[in-house]
Amino acid sequence: MSRPPRARESVLDAFEQLLVDDGERAATMDATARAAGVSKGGLLYHFASKDALEHALLERLVTLVDADLAEMASSPEGPVAFFLRTSVMDDDALDRALIATSRLAQRGSAEATESLRVVRARWAEALRPHVRDAAALDLVLLVSDGLYYNNALTAAAAAGPVPRGVGLDALVALVERATR
Amino acid sequence: MSRPPRARESVLDAFEQLLVDDGERAATMDATARAAGVSKGGLLYHFASKDALEHALLERLVTLVDADLAEMASSPEGPVAFFLRTSVMDDDALDRALIATSRLAQRGSAEATESLRVVRARWAEALRPHVRDAAALDLVLLVSDGLYYNNALTAAAAAGPVPRGVGLDALVALVERATR
DNA sequence: GTCTATAAAAAGATAGAC
DNA sequence: GTCTATCTTTTTATAGAC
Numbered sequence: 001m002s003r004p005p006r007a008r009e010s011v012l013d014a015f016e017q018l019l020v021d022d023g024e025r026a027a028t029m030d031a032t033a034r035a036a037g038v039s040k041g042g043l044l045y046h047f048a049s050k051d052a053l054e055h056a057l058l059e060r061l062v063t064l065v066d067a068d069l070a071e072m073a074s075s076p077e078g079p080v081a082f083f084l085r086t087s088v089m090d091d092d093a094l095d096r097a098l099i100a101t102s103r104l105a106q107r108g109s110a111e112a113t114e115s116l117r118v119v120r121a122r123w124a125e126a127l128r129p130h131v132r133d134a135a136a137l138d139l140v141l142l143v144s145d146g147l148y149y150n151n152a153l154t155a156a157a158a159a160g161p162v163p164r165g166v167g168l169d170a171l172v173a174l175v176e177r178a179t180r
Numbered sequence: 181m182s183r184p185p186r187a188r189e190s191v192l193d194a195f196e197q198l199l200v201d202d203g204e205r206a207a208t209m210d211a212t213a214r215a216a217g218v219s220k221g222g223l224l225y226h227f228a229s230k231d232a233l234e235h236a237l238l239e240r241l242v243t244l245v246d247a248d249l250a251e252m253a254s255s256p257e258g259p260v261a262f263f264l265r266t267s268v269m270d271d272d273a274l275d276r277a278l279i280a281t282s283r284l285a286q287r288g289s290a291e292a293t294e295s296l297r298v299v300r301a302r303w304a305e306a307l308r309p310h311v312r313d314a315a316a317l318d319l320v321l322l323v324s325d326g327l328y329y330n331n332a333l334t335a336a337a338a339a340g341p342v343p344r345g346v347g348l349d350a351l352v353a354l355v356e357r358a359t360r
Numbered sequence: 361g362t363c364t365a366t367a368a369a370a371a372g373a374t375a376g377a378c
Numbered sequence: 379g380t381c382t383a384t385c386t387t388t389t390t391a392t393a394g395a396c
Binding site (some may be wrong): 022024025026102105107108113138139141144145147153163170173177 | 202204206319324327330354359
């Protein structure tokens with residue numbers, strides 16, 4: 001896997017950021033090219049169509065999830081706590097890719113929806129051995145989904161209703177008690 | 181409050197359904213008019229602009245949430261169980277309005293985002309007296325958000341990863357044990 | 361690899377007939 | 379109240395120069 005050209009990565013970064021910060025409607029090819037500092041023609045050399053651009057974002061997501069699963073498996077606090085804590089958006093690469101993908105899914109992209117389904121299934125498999133039963137697994141996954149959903153809604157704007165700091169500690173402790 | 185004309189309601193229904201089933205991109209004024217069986221001019225008589233159409237959807241949401249809060253308060257199984265069970269999309273009017281609104285919010289509509297925030301705060305206030313502490317309230321709200329998020333993603337398509345039947349019973353019981 | 365210019369379609373909105 | 383016709387802007391995509 002040779003590393004892709006810099007300009008290509010810049011375009012993909014810009015597309016992702018527009019999706020996350022300004023929503024799906026704002027992430028046009030024109031706006032993406034402008035934000036990446038290339039012309040529309042330049043963008044279209046790297047990504048022949050909007051579909052190609054979206055597809056590349058989904059490939060990036062898969063790569064980042066692979067890394068996250070590895071980190072989760074060897075996390076000192078345990079996979080469940082690690083999973084919940086990292087569900088609170090920290091503006092890292094995985095969070096951005098995940099929110100951007102969920103924007104595409106909600107615009108109606110079948111491929112994006114399927115990617116989210118696959119990613120969620122992989123997390124579920126990694127967590128299953130560390131919780132009591134099926135309901136406990138549902139609980140952990142749904143709390144994580146809830147955290148992402150709230151982050152996805154509030155975008156770059158005001159601090160949402162998502163718990164942080166002491167509140168997050170209490171929530172994680174509560175979920176661990178209920179599911180272990 | 182006089183009841184609005186039939187055609188106006190048909191247009192609003194069609195707009196809502198397009199948002200829920202096919203995503204925000206598909207819910208154009210043209211497509212909405214076609215789905216409602218009126219012309220674009222006919223639609224624009226009732227809703228002078230796309231903003232007006234979206235605003236009407238948010239008003240419908242508020243009305244439906246008022247009714248839901250009343251029902252929740254007098255629910256025999258208790259507000260928490262009622263709240264969680266009705267978070268699993270049953271394709272009722274409130275579910276459709278809520279999912280449609282969340283599509284608008286993710287397109288970047290500030291008014292839709294604010295509506296969701298207000299609605300969530302009202303639910304939080306209604307639930308607060310029935311849970312142990314702040315972390316327990318977070319837990320209930322986040323599980324509900326997670327359920328809606330998954331329903332919003334899977335749209336009309338294949339059965340999502342959301343628990344139903346026996347699985348839902350077990351989840352509700354688990355949350356009640358953890359938060360009461 | 362990157363650019364400019366431009367075509368083709370779709371979107372929101374206006375005007376005015378009926 | 380509802381329609382058709384038309385205008386403007388935006389978005390995706392193509393063609394071809396450099």
